Amino acid sequence: MRVLQIHLPVAREPAHIRAALAPLQAIEPQLLLVFFAAERLADGAFTALLAEVFPGALRIGCSTAGEIVGEEVCEGSIVVTAVHFDATTVREVTTELACMADSGAAGERLAAQLPGEGLRAVLVFAQGVAINGSALVAGMSRQLPPGVAVSGGLAGDGGAFSRTWVLSSQGVAEHRVVAVGLYGQALRVGHGSFGGWEPFGPARKVTRCENNVLYELDGEPALDIYKRYLGEYARDLPASGLLFPFSMADKDRSSVGLIRTILGVDEASGSLILAGEIDPDGYLKLMHANPNALVDGAQRAAEMARAMVPGEALAILVSCVGRKLVLGGRVDEEVEAVADVFGRNCTLTGFYSYGEISPFNAAPGAVGPDSCRLHNQTMTITLLTEV
Structure with a gap:
């Protein structure tokens, strides 16, 4: 397997972009991973150039809340990572997402297009605003054979939570979901995911919810309780919700290791719109973080993945925009x-997202469709190599 990468930090004329892309042609890539600031690809000119320069390669990716290239976190740029596989084949599939309620069915449609024989892993990227990410992953899991790892993430738009974009070989679209199946016995896949957030306050019982909309905790409107905890931060909702996610807990009030970010609020119903589904019989506990804990969490995620795949590899990092906000000027530290x-x-590539998709437990033997989850506020890592 061979990997080459370029970074386009500022807008350039087509001739300059073509020259920058030229070195990637040398490895004859079958796959291009493209992560970009939303404003850089919205007009479609860059994607048309990609199609012209790499007509035989699959071209997938999404808009971001920050691009990861090497040991840096960038904004307003484009990162293109070209991959040539020696013994792995790739297949791209797409589907349109009609609305948030279509998320589970969209996952089923997507995975159903991927032949199961020889399938080792799936990379998936989806729009990040009007979507139920956990339902998308669950839908894919229902259609995939056992032992297939799913990873990827939900697109971002710099933190505006307004319009996000997904890139497929068909071009850029706002309501598309794209996936690439990776086939072959030579492929080795490693995964790691870790948060670093700390719970505070009591665990509160979910007393009313519907999919990813939380209406009540302990019999009270969820938004009222949330605002009391946030204090002065409440006036900046929903943006400030990225700093105070929920930890999911089971009936025994023990953490299940999954975090849910607040994407929006509904003042009329007193509800919170979360990035993924929650357990209607479970508990939720508020969380906060400090920069040192988040950096340590990123290191632990890397150690998990490295234990599964030693040696030369491509590392795809998908971290949460909420982590980026907490880290502030120290955001490079978690990538470092x-x-x-x-x-x-x-080679490191990736982006800051509105939701991270990764196996829940990275231990050998536990990676499979049932273990793949939507994460929030988490550093997730996928390592790919061939033997």
Whole structure:
């Protein structure tokens, strides 16, 4: 497997972009991963150029809340990572997302297009605003054979939560979901995911919810309780919700290791719109974080993935925009922590997202459709290599 990468930090004329892309042609890539600021690809000119320069390659990716290239976190840029597989084949599938309620069915439609024989892993990217990410993953899991790892993430638009974009070989679209199936026994896949957030306050019982909309906690409107905890931060909702996600807990009030971010609020119904579904019989506990804990969490995610895949590899990092807000000027540190674990023989790419998709448990033998989840506020890592 060979990997080459370019970074386009500022807008350029087509001739300059063509020249920058030219070195990637040398490895004859079958797959291009493209992560970009929303404003950079909205007009379609860049994607048309990609199609012209790489007509034989699959071209997938999404808009971001920050691009990851090497050990840096960038904004307003484009990162293109070209991958040539020696013994792995790739197949792209897409579907249109009609509305949030269509998320589960969209996942089923997407996965049903991927032949099961020889399928080792799936990379998926979806729009990040009007979607139920956990339902999307569940729908895919219902259609995929056992042992297939699903990873990827939901697109961002810099933190505006307004319009996000997905890139497929058909071009850029606002309501598309794209996936690439990776086939072949030579492929090795590693995964790691970790948060670093700390719970505070009591665990509160979910007393009314519907899919990813939380109406009541302990019999009170969820928004009222949430505002009391946030205090002065409540005036900045929903944006400030990224700083105070929920930890999901089971009936025994023990954490299940999944975090849910607040995407929106409904003042009329007193409800919170979460990035993924919650357990209607479970509990939720508020969380907060400090930069050191988040950096340590990124390092632990890297150690999980590295334990599964040693040696040279491509590392796809999908981290949450909420982590980026907490880290602020230290945001590069969590990517640097990952790079320190992997060393110089790994190429790092990825983005800051509105939802991360990764196996829930990265232990060997536990990676499969049932273990794949939508994460929030988490650093997730996918390592790919061939043997």
